[in-house]
Amino acid sequence: MAKYHLRLAHLYGNLLNTYSDLGNIIALRYYGKQMDADIAVDVISINEQFDPDKYDIALFGGGQDYEQLVVSKDLPNKKAAFQKFIDDGKPLLAICGGYQLLGKYYIGAQGEKIPGLGILPHYTLSQDHNRFIGNITIKNESNGQLYHGFENHNGMTFLGKGERPLGKVVSGHGNNGQDQTEGAIWKETYCSYFHGPILTRNGEIAKHLLLTALHHKYLEADLSQAENLVIKPTF
């Protein structure tokens, strides 16, 4: 029995599951175990309630155009819950479609403008008959960490005021192929286009998300052991 217990909301996990986002949950559980924390996962999908107070950490993955469109129609029902979860400073990891849907809007497969949650200030345009596909490496400029992943996206995302990128592109395309940014950080919400999945190749991000969740939930606990966890390279 683990000392700490975290609850993870896998948002639209049965629709936005295309890019092997399950790997991010597997990685969180793997590192969580080393921090003496177990993780209970609930999938929260369309037509279901998202109670932000019930969860300590959340994952919002990427899907196919069609599923993403269906999810976008359900989002207004969950907007207040998303807003509270994010404003409370709880860790949220958003990948690809999830990343786009947190922003103001994105452009769908038929060229239509699809509104997102508008909680984060970025927006996403589309490329004509092109995708950014390939291996990507970025550098987190605040701590010098290198992150490795694989990108495969048509969308070009432009960050807004108050957002900083997850990293600066070392090789690959990143958010839009123009400004050398990749991903976004807003409070404790981490966004990225990375497959890999991101946490399986970049355990430092998993560690940060888990520590944030643990500190938020266990205010008085001595978490030094978890903080000292050494992440071994996997890539």
Place this chain on the structure above:
Amino acid sequence: MSLRSAFAEAAGRSSYWFLHTFRNGGSSLPGKLTLKLDPNILQAFSKKYDLVIVTGTNGKTLTTALSVRVLREKYDQVLTNPTGSNMEQGIVTTFITAPRPKKKGLAVLEVDEANVVKVTKYITPIAFIFTNIFRDQMDRYGEIYTTYQKILNGVKLAPKATIIANGDEQLFNGHHLPNPIIYYGFNHEHKEAFDAPANTDGLLCPKCQHILRYHMRTYANLGDYFCPNCGFKRPKLTYAVTKIDNLTPTSSTFEMDGETYRIGIGGLYNIYNALAAYALGRFLGVSQAQIKDAFESDERVFGRQEVIHIGDKEVTLILVKNPVGLNQVLDMIETDPQPFSFTFLLNANYADGIDTSWIWDGNFEKLVQHQIPQYMTGGERYKDITTRLTMAGVQKMWHEPDLTKVIAKIKQMPTKHVYILATYTAVLQLRKQLAEGGYIKGGMD
């Protein structure tokens, strides 16, 4: 046949003869040459053959091979294309190099999803078989809906052809088509309504976009589905697997419409292939007894999972390329009553899919519950698969990035049975080593 077509065909034929005789190969080049001389060459064959097109993501090759075997019980000659020649050029090569049929012949061709329209533009088939639509390597293909649309673009040109479709696949029930449709599927159990695992692709009701539920699920999103919101549900099946008797990695015994059949290959997905071939056979008037004979008379058709003897080991080498296929292989391996060792060789070249993310959708957590005494990872991306297995709970494993050293390591494994799962180029590289070591003849197939 027009003069131009005749000339193009002759040119293609002689180039095939040259390549085949002197260069030991040549499956797409003759077709390419012929197409250059006469882009409409396929038209020349439309009066000579009745055509059946087999398409879908997984199972095309074996479904085609089994269908040919079944139909040869009734037809003197059935033309088919060799493995991998499922694009336009390979199909043209198949036609121009075939012996000319005396009367109208029958052709059963495996056709790549995007190439269906390139064939139906010239030849109106009598039937289509749809196997399934799954997420494949997405850096090369598209989303499941786009893939199915590509097939439908070809079907539109043949509105009278009968579609023989997997009824357990909801996509095949979502569009209204003018074609006659026959469905096949599994009808071996019926449970209380349940949800598919969250990590399953394609769970949306095509009519009202709610999440589908199931009374029976075979694998992935295939099964006896229904929509709790609008009542959309699996269509009535014309041909069905009614019971599963026994499954091992090398054989499957099951009943279709009350009769028992045995095929010399494991894996539930291969029963779907047999079922599709059975449905086509029945549609074209082959009897159940003849189909049974076709399945059981010669097992070489199942060549993809041959057992290779390396020293005292019995090694099964299996190609894996996408998550659905991978999970089916993992399920199949688990039916081995003998202890076994496990090897995964992961490359990420273009033909393998350059994104290795899909290994995270493989249910290795389930595999780890078996007491597997030895694991090994290899290939250019051995670190990715090592991380996958480590996070699934494997404590210790061997690593061998250099595929030339894999055979020596296999010999040291502690069990007689060894399974090697490998991506496409890793299979090719390993088979080259095996051929050089005299363990197998030739290269791939």
